[in-house]
Amino acid sequence: MLTVENINVYYGAIHALRNVSLQVNQGEIVSLIGANGAGKSSILRTISGLNKLKGGKISFLDKVLYESKTKKNIFGNESFTTTGVAPHSLAKMGIGHVPEGRRVFPHMSVKENLLMGAYSRKDRDFSESFENVFEKFPRLKERIKQPAGTLSGGEQQMLAMGRALMNQPKLLLMDEPSMGLAPMLVEEIFDIIKEINSKTGTTILLVEQNAHLALSIAHRGYVIETGEIILEGPAQELANNPEVRKAYLGE
Ligand SMILES: Nc1ncnc2c1ncn2[C@@H]1O[C@H](COP(=O)(O)OP(=O)(O)OP(=O)(O)O)[C@@H](O)[C@H]1O
Numbered sequence: 001m002l003t004v005e006n007i008n009v010y011y012g013a014i015h016a017l018r019n020v021s022l023q024v025n026q027g028e029i030v031s032l033i034g035a036n037g038a039g040k041s042s043i044l045r046t047i048s049g050l051n052k053l054k055g056g057k058i059s060f061l062d063k064v065l066y067e068s069k070t071k072k073n074i075f076g077n078e079s080f081t082t083t084g085v086a087p088h089s090l091a092k093m094g095i096g097h098v099p100e101g102r103r104v105f106p107h108m109s110v111k112e113n114l115l116m117g118a119y120s121r122k123d124r125d126f127s128e129s130f131e132n133v134f135e136k137f138p139r140l141k142e143r144i145k146q147p148a149g150t151l152s153g154g155e156q157q158m159l160a161m162g163r164a165l166m167n168q169p170k171l172l173l174m175d176e177p178s179m180g181l182a183p184m185l186v187e188e189i190f191d192i193i194k195e196i197n198s199k200t201g202t203t204i205l206l207v208e209q210n211a212h213l214a215l216s217i218a219h220r221g222y223v224i225e226t227g228e229i230i231l232e233g234p235a236q237e238l239a240n241n242p243e244v245r246k247a248y249l250g251e
């Protein structure tokens with residue numbers, strides 16, 4: 001469904017992603033684990049069109065999202081030309097992003113935030129989507145008129161997820177949904193992620209520092225270290241890998 005081929009991303013002189021390749025198949029939960037600063041968010045942000053490629057290609061459902069080609073000028077110097085779809089068209093194509101740190105609109109109500117998630121839909125009948133979100137997150141229903149900035153951290157995470165679900169995404173990119181949440185709430189959020197995948201068949205690419213949880217719900221996983229994918233495989237296999245156990249599972 002999603003194919004990332006050999007992508008390179010720079011922030012100024014920092015080479016943040018080095019020849020990263022990964023694949024997400026329809027119906028899967030794929031977890032991307034790695035330490036602080038490894039490049040996890042950079043991968044999701046690049047898929048969402050927020051970082052420019054310098055080399056590589058990303059495709060979604062057989063359509064090329066971005067492609068970067070090298071070009072040599074008459075002096076032999078290399079430069080990159082990158083083509084790609086605009087970030088706003090990704091929502092239309094069915095890609096949803098639940099960003100790191102939630103990024104809800106603080107001065108808008110819960111309802112308005114949810115409506116923002118649906119802006120790119122062609123139909124205007126959101127009642128079923130509202131019901132679906134409120135069924136998963138009853139707390140949001142109780143707070144429908146409350147400004148999002150006054151919600152607790154956990155409630156804001158629910159809202160960020162609900163907002164993405166309003167667009168009925170085919171692929172959901174989730175960046176550290178467990179960050180800063182109490183263990184009980186983390187479990188609840190992860191149960192809901194599993195349910196989103198199993199009930200509606202939504203494909204999920206999940207970024208997490210909590211490797212134990214991330215691998216426990218995933219079908220497959222990738223380990224990223226300083227901008228490079230160093231390991232990949234079925235989630236169970238990764239969870240049993242001695243290197244992963246030592247570096248990411250605290251054993
Ligand atoms: N806008 C930016 N400008 C400069 N450097 C950046 C920028 N965004 C990220 N970086 C750098 O790129 C590297 C990868 O960052 P990224 O946010 O992708 O890491 P991460 O794996 O998501 O980390 P964390 O788990 O802390 O969220 C880091 O060294 C970071 O400092």
Ligand SMILES: [Mg+2]
Nearest residue numbers: 040041042100
């Ligand atoms: Mg991050």
